[in-house]
Amino acid sequence: MRDKSFSIKPTGIKAIIAVSFLLILFFVALFTGGSLPYMILYIYGFSMLFSFLWAIISVNILYTSIKVDKQSVVVGDSIQISMDIENPSFLPIPYVAIGADLLSDMLAQKHISRHISLGPRHEVSFEDILQCGHYGFYDMDSITLRVEDAFGIFAVNKRLASHLILRVYPKWYNLNRLSLSSYQQMGNISGKHRIMEDFADIGGIRQYRDGDSIKRVHWKLSAKRDELLVKDFVFNSNTQVCVIIDTYKPDFESNTAELSERMAECAASILYYCLNSEMHTGLIYDEREHVMLWGNNLSTFTAFMDSIIMTKMQGERPLSDVLLKDMAAMPWGTAVLVLVPLLASDTLSAMVSLKDMGYEIRCVYFGDKHDNEQANALAYLKECGVQIMDFSTNENASSALMAI
Template sequence: MVKINSKTALIFSISFLFIIPFVLFIGGTMPYLIFYILIFLFIIPFLHNYIAIKGIRGSVEIPNGALYKGDRININYELKNRSPFSIAYLEIHSDIARKLAGKDTTKVIIPLEKKRRFFFNEEVVLSRRGYYEMEEIEIKIHDVFNFFTFTKNIKTNTSLLVYPETINLSTFEITANQQLGELQVRNSFYQDKNRISSLRDYREGDMVKSIHWKLTAKRDFPIVKEYENRVDTNVFIFLDNQDLYFENDVDRRMEDKIVDSALSVVNYCLKQNIFIALETQHKKRQIELSGQNTKDLKPFLELFARFKGNGALNTKSLLISKIERLRDGRAFIIITPHLDKDMGAIGIELKMKNSNPLFIVVTDKENNNGFIEPLIENRLKQEGIPLFILDFKSNVKDVLEVSHG
């Protein structure tokens, strides 16, 4: 793309308005000489810039491998001037650092001699998780008189997948009556009473049945038995990303908070060797993922890196179809930005089916995003259904480690 600078256009127009009448009506050597000089004065810089911009090549190099939010990386740029002309004034504009780290758009101004290369790099701290396609950088060339500006977009064909930062929970309560290690569960369904995993000091809320009486008698203080998980222990997590709830999500705040809370729970359960099944959607496509130990974490990280509030399918319909196929006893965690009557009814239905529902509701009060109906919140609490409320500014670890017993 070429742009004639406004001052150039004005000078060019005025000059030709004066000289053309002389050439047409008077003639003579001097008017034609001035006319030709004017033409060449503009044509030569134009042709110089045109050939130079055609000869510019560029590339961007970004580190490969697993990258996480908070990592520090170097972005390397290379430009080659393959044309036979030197470039007096070359501008390089790149939005890559702004996308990855929220920095100002990069702008570099240099001269570049013919058949030479130019290298530069910038260091950025990855400010957020996500999948980024670095489509192009913009190159601008000016002539020495600043008559013309030629612009060229160089496609980089570079992409970057940034995993979210994992928040490690020391405990997480699903329901409030019995413990599975540090994972609170409703009953002994999740424990294999024939296999003791460890012994620890008694804590308030532990059941009397779990006390190791012989060791307690020797130590003079209560010792509690912790049992290994049964092989069929499992938790289902549903991420509600229906698009209408995210229409006004400022800077994708609620998206990120849903990812932080979901990843912390998934990571915790995988460390406990709890089988996790997770379901969400991407536009009109349903996404399902499962795992049972820390080796299975990477696919979850990739899913969370790409997670967006763009689901086109109705959340209520998806959950109802899931409930119809659900077996009794499973912990059912719903992470949503919208707790209304319909969502509350689903929680109560899950409890009636002898499942263990739990809600994590994500909001952004500062921007008036997210919704919690107070009557539904109170009803869930009355039914003994755990409810965690996570505002964008809340600390995930502080909120999710709170006991509801």
């Protein structure tokens, strides 16, 4: 591990007492004379110096390592962090503290530390279990070594850079359904999901059910069998779907961690559903840099998840700008699911404009539905033909996007 910093500090009251005692011995020897006071002064002073030098040497020869049992996990999983420290010398080290800072912009700092004594050529290992409560790209920033001299007068601190990285992905759920229409032909693969019907390809015949379109009725076969029969068409997954996440910082007034967690879960669930159905699927957000990813199958799902965990909802570009700029380059009829925690006036205007242009806009809302201003915004979108959806989950690891 590479050195990051090195410092020497007195330990406080112990250092004051030790130095004061050294000064007393010095003045006693100076004013009384004689070999005995000077011998005591030399022995005590040499012991302090040796102890101090040994602490400096010890912190530089100690071997440390840190490991985790998994490199990537899902929110709610636990990881095991293992730290090892070894004294390769033939002299003991009376006091060693080893600590690791686990840093994440989504979490408060978590500090893991241990205090031990190391005998000659001795190695100690210890472990900690860490519960992963929020998604994110975690960086085990550094390992801190602290070695004190035998008298506890000085502490020598050394920070060692660590290159340990942990990816914590948001949970994703199996969507029960995702009702979309499609006007854009992007391939033609059969699927079990009612995304778009291909009326040129009949998949079977069944009895009429309430709500079936009159276009489905097979009139010749119905007359022959004297019962109303309808045609079941092959459903294909040939739509283009785009998920847009609002990461604009002012839209997150409070509960940023909770809102971002729910939005990340929703985005991951939609992406999994669409990629599993082999739809042409995209993800767009703007935070520090503009991100646009596209994929057609589950082999790209990990890349999408690696991108989602980089979101911290600290974007500086309004959602309306992202919508109007990026949608201009997409085919007419693209299904767009916009994940928002707040409906600002410019966001409303952008969504309605895109709806009027022929894009299928779905607003997945995560904000306060009881707020009067937000309730009016939701009502306005509904009047303009923009469907408002709610993301709900249950204990069976399934979820649904339901119109509200």
